Amino acid sequence: MARPLSSDDLPSSAPPELAYWQRRLTELADRHRVPGAVLGIARGAHSAVAAYGVLNKATGVTTTRDSLFQIGSITKVWTATLAMQLVDERALDLDAPVADVLPELCLADPRVARQVTMRHLLTHTSGIDGDVFTDTGRGDDCLERFVGQLDEVAQNHPPGETFSYCNSGFVLAGRVIEKLTGTSWDRALHERLCAPLGLEHTVTLPEEALRFRTAMGHDAEGDGPPRPVRTWGLPRSQGPAGLITATAGDVLAFARLHLAGGIAPDGTRLLSERAAQAMAERQVELPDALSLGDSWGLGWIRFGWDGHRLIGHDGATLGQAAFLRVLPEQDLAVTLLANGGAAKDLYRELFGELFAELAGVAVPEPAQPPAEPVPVDARRHLGRYERAGTRIDVLKGPDGLRLRHTTTGPLAHLVPEPVLETTLVPVSDSQFLVRYADSSSWIPVTFYSLPTGESYVHHGMRATPKVS
Known part of the structure; x- marks a missing residue:
């Protein structure tokens, strides 16, 4: 076991500890069948990056420390930072x-x-149906055209009444x-954040990504x-929700902006110190505090780990996954970027070791079913729940409730696999756990109602209204 690192232990001259984390990344990524990954650690002004595997199993291109991965929804913190500027x-009133x-x-x-x-927008409390992926073209007017079609998108709940990603x-x-x-989001991002921070390996468009050593996502049946996915992005x-592609080093440099x-x-x-602080402060509690964090800031997810407060975000795109955790009290930021396999299981095991040492x-243990079965009368949860991109059916099975999730x-x-079905394991009358075939992790499912009486299921960080 490696000794705990101090702020002087992470120079770029590859100290023994970097070799240790390189070895652990290799061992765990291989165990979880992740084709390629990079792990970045920064404390103070020092940072180190480890790389593993291949960027694309079809081509065999090796992952290097300067490889680019899609960071997915970690992009949202960058967009929130632009808003706070x-x-x-x-120019803007929140x-x-x-x-x-x-x-x-x-x-x-x-x-x-x-x-x-x-x-409302930065805290996911607007109630606008969230998983709408309309392709409005490649032009600089694509956001304008997308927003012009939002009148066709359902309102899932009143603004401010609950959280739904x-x-x-x-x-x-x-x-x-x-x-x-007065410019595109992409250009605003480059001019107001990337250029001033010296982020030369952060892009938003595929033709920009082609200039670099860039990961391809992978999925499996x-x-x-x-295997490589059929669509890259x-x-x-x-864009503002999840299209940044970057190196681990650039993600750490962005985190450093907030730590500083x-x-x-x-x-x-x-960014003003007041704005940076406001982004990390609690804005809204979550209906389900077991899936990810316990609350949300302005863009940032807030985590309570072992009595310590962290901020961060995750990202998931087509066959790629990204994780960022920032521990301000120790001036520490850690990121993991991966291109397939059981990336979330890799994150949990690797970050558990890393933050402990x-x-x-101590990273909280993931949710687990109760040791003894919990008897509940959950018939009121039966029915269909639906929002854009997702239909959830809660069915009565021979041994209890089942959940069918349809993309x-x-x-x-x-x-x-657009249709997944699994058993709902009760924790209480309103809280259940499910586990899908592609992961060993249990995922919470929470049933609740708004003060006005409407019924919802909260699963995957989304509030899905009951429709029948």
Whole structure:
């Protein structure tokens, strides 16, 4: 077992500890059938990156420390940072209706169009159906066109009433940024964050990614081996929600901006200390505190680990996964980027070891079924729950309730198995656990109602309303 590292232990000269984490990354990634991965560790001004495997099993290109991976929804923290820069400049009010900036905004519920704020968007509480992946083309007007179609997207809950992970809301936030900066979200990201931070390996478009050593996502059917996905990336319209592709080093440099209170390495202030602090503060509690974090900030997920407060985010795209955890009290940031396999299981095992040894912090154990069966009367949960991209059926099986999860819409043909069915294991009358065939991890399923009486199931960080 490696000794705990101090802030002087991570120079780029590859100390013994880097060799240790390289070995652990290799052993665990191989165990979890991850084709390729990079692990980045930063403490203070020092950082180290380990690389494993291949970027594409079809070509055999080796993963290196400067390889690019899709970071998925970690992008949302970058978009939130752009928004907070505009708050600093007094060009944007978090609690004013975004219609003040976008008077043309039309939503399914005209009242919501007049009410929804940037704070709603950055905290996933707008109620706009979140998993809409309409392809509105490759032009710089793709966000404008996407937002122009939001009147066709359902309103799943009233603004501010509950939390439901919302990609659509971040696209809308990106469009607000475009309107206020007078340029595309991609260019605003480059000019206001990437260039000042010296991030030369952070891109948003596939033709930019082709300039570098870039990962291909992988998926698998059943117990089959990981194979390259058929589609490399999501439509450009999803940019502000999840289209950044970057190296582990650049992700760590972005985290350093927040650890430094908004100051770039050259001393330039890119974000006020007040704004950086506000992003990490609790904004909303989650209906389910077992899936990921216990609360949400402005863009950041908040984690309570072993009495310590962390911030971070995860990302999942087509066959790729990304993880970022930041422990401000120890000036520590860790990221893992992977291109398939059981990446989440790799993250849990590797980060569990890493945070225990580097920071003395125990990562919470994942949810597990109770030792003894819990008798519940869960008949009221039977029925269909539906939102854009997902249909959830809660069925009565011979040994209790079952959950059938169906991916619908544009993503259905991009996932290896659009229909998954498994047993609901009760923890209480309202809390259950499920485990899908492609992972050893248990995932919470929470049933609850709004104060106004509407029934929801919270699964995968989304609130899905009961429709029948």
